[in-house]
Amino acid sequence: MTITVKTVSDTYGGSGGISRNDFELIIDQISDGENIKNINVKRIRVQTNSDNGYLSSLQFIYNVKTNNEERTVNGAIRGTDTGILQIYDLNSDEQMKAIAGTYGNDPIDKFIVIKYLEFRTSVGTKIYGKNDTADTLFTLPAGVLFGNSDYKVDSLGTYVVIEVPTNSSSNVTTTITTLASTTSTSSSNITATSFIVLSCFTGILGFIVLVIIVIFLWRKFSRGYIPTF
DSSP, rough: OOEEEEEEEEEEEOOOOOEEEHHHHHHHHHTOOOOEEEEEEEEEEEEEEETTTTTTEEEEEEEEEEESSSSEEOOOOEOOOSSSSEEEEOOOOOOOOEEEEEEEEEETOOOOOEEEEEESSOOOEEEEEOTTTSSSEEEESEEEEEEEEESSBBBEEEEEEEOOOHHHHHHHHHHHHHHHHHHHHHHHHHHHHHHHHHHHHHHHHHHHHHHHHHHHHEEEEEEEOOOOO
């Protein structure tokens, strides 16, 4: 198995900050000849503002499995790495399912930033930050994070990666070979059937000729003519 990017989500939040792309960080750690088999979120690391409760920073830590080994890859730290630290470690069989949150004006400088996040996993939902009813709701598919950030989490999006078989070409070849074999067998069956029909036709034709000869001789004999051979 290997992976491919199935979809790239829209980006939600403000327009400030600089690009932070976790997928590029993961690719940079892959050596020549290595194939990534899957990428899963291993840890969620969040900090919230101790004064107003809004989201201050976000980081995903990933478990990356290749054809050679499994390794831990740290995603980018988005926002200011200060405040109340909260860490959630996913179980070995726990999967990220979806991400939701809200964005709105920062209470200090009024820039649009992400202030609240929910991470829905196969086990439950983890909530971080403060949800204001006036803010804008967004949802993201589970995946590898990208987006912009500076001293806050300005915007977020995800790459949705899926596993694909590495032997797809073999499956295609097998299908083509099977189809060719079936066609060859069908042709052989048609040839055999044609031979049987032709043999039957020849036999019937010979029988008709024989009957005609017998009738001819009988008529000659019935008139008193005895043929000499």
